[in-house]
Amino acid sequence: MRLASTKQDPVTFLSLIRQCIDTKSISDIMKVQTQIMKSGFLVGFGDKLIVGYIKCGGVVDARKLFDELPKRHIVTWNSMISTHIGHKRTKEAIGLYKKMILEGVFPDEYTFSSIFKGFSEMGSLREGQRAHGFSIILGLEASNVFVGSALVNMYSKFGQMRDAKLVSDRVVKRDVVLFTALIVGYSQHDEDREALAIFVSMINEGVKANEYTFASILIACGNVENLGNGKLIHGLIIKSGFESVVASQTSLLTMYSKCGLIDDSLKVFKRFANPNLVTWTSLIVGLVQNGKEEVALTKFRQMTRNSINPNAFTLSSVLRACSSIAMVEEGKQIHAIVTKHGLDRDTYCGAALVGLYGKCGSTEMARLIFDDIIELDVVSMNSMMYGYAQNGLGHEALELFNRMKDLGLQPNDATFVSVLLACNNAGLIEEGCQIFSSMKKNHNIELTRDHYACMADLLGRSGRLKEAEALIEQVRNPDVVLWRSLISACGIHGKVKMAERIKDKVLNLAPGDEGTHVLLSNIYASTGNWSQVIEMKTTMREMRLKKDPAMTWVDIDREVHTFMAGDWSHPRSKEILETLKELMERVKSVGYVPNTRFVLQNLEEEKKERSLYYHSEKLAIAFALWRTSNKTTSITIFKNLRVCGDCHNWIKYVSRVVNKEIISRDSKRFHHFKNGLCSCGDYW
């Protein structure tokens, strides 16, 4: 901008400022300001120059000039405050608010409409309440709906829904914005039914819902799985002409998936011409929640192919999908994407990664990620503790549990599932009992089935069978799984009579429960009670109950190889058999003795030994050792059932003679075999 050097008049200055606003040029305003100051007009034009700076995005320059002005109009104060709030300069905004009061300028309805947001962003409830009091004194709380909405918002953010409601009740002319703010507040604080009630009263007051209201109320319907109302609102959206608004459609998609109608979510999704990141993420999350993890992963790939970059929300959800169905390799690929986006240290992604690595037995990797997370929360701590629990590292889990208290984090019900499981898997009986009894007393945690299951298993396995039974009887409707763990404990401690008594209880509950039949048959077999075994098996045949065949699989170079006991269909059977033979000789030479107690069939001793020889995990380990190079330091195998005592012992010897770590995930937990020892300490 070129300025004429001749004398300038007020009209010219005004038009010059307007020109600067149009071209959004801060440097031009500075030139105009210099000119104005030279002409001695600053007092008259200060406010207008500030508006100019603000409109061009020059918050800092506006503030500089603002501080130089001897007198400022209330409008200028308000503009300064709202601009600072808008630019996330919350502290400065609150500073300005205090400064104006000190200088004797009273805040008005415009000031209050923006300043309350500042207090909620700063987390200063007390100061917010003080300002609220001031607005009441000035008669602005109830008379102006802008002020009222801002207050409702502030109290909602602080979770003070009672206060939010009280304010809203006092506001004279309530509009759709105020109602929406209240609905969102209730819904975000798990009071979705109240949110629905507010929606109804809004309609009754004759206030029309808009796309924002619809988006929020659908989330509330989804949260309480109120499909009926959700569908009604879907109809209202169509009637009100908001059918193509992205936000309300995304909420519609979420509502259907939360109500379990994932196909309807997919239908809604199909109508999007250009779904955005939030829409894609909502769909992916919905798929994961409805057990469609593979589809979720396909959608994720489709999304990235469409050049939409994932964020922490998307990636943490996809990672959860991978770990929930043990897609370890896919999970590792997603980890690479997380790293590429610099999100390893994000609370949500970090927690999901910890969960993934914990689940595949790499607690060390999980811990490395965990230690790097910038802001630890209950979930990330729970994930790490659960990882330790699954892998039998009880003391490590307890140490984190204590650290949680030091960090001032409130443990939740999931925390106790992890901690109790950790105690259970590590045989920390006293610690487990103590923590269990503290749950309600000291932490006000509602006991769930999972907590009881852990505790019953812990007591049962340690031989306190009567206590375990009494505990299960405390559960309102104890399920089959709970009782089965007690039967299995009876088996460990040779209490056949008690096992039979519990079996009758279970079969009354669920006559066709094959697990119970298998358990009993195994208990009879291990005590040499072969006639009973035959009877059990006949019953099972008659009832057409089938036992899951034991299976072990191993993932090598992204190819999964599955093995069953005595199954020689693998193309490399010859090599497997040779490796197995060699391994047997080596482990026997250092002390391994086959334990035929674990053969659950009535065979001659030598045949029993042969049958142990070909258990699926032995075949899988032999194959993995043959296929991988000598440099490989660890191999991981997966089993659908629990590992038998003989294989457990055998793998310990193998880990010693081949000098490698062998990680085995069975149906209940991980075992890390190293140098002839197992991480479970032979307690599982």
Added chain:
DNA sequence: TTAGGGTTAG
């Protein structure tokens, strides 16, 4: 010459 609301995650 100034002001308020919505959608996604463990």
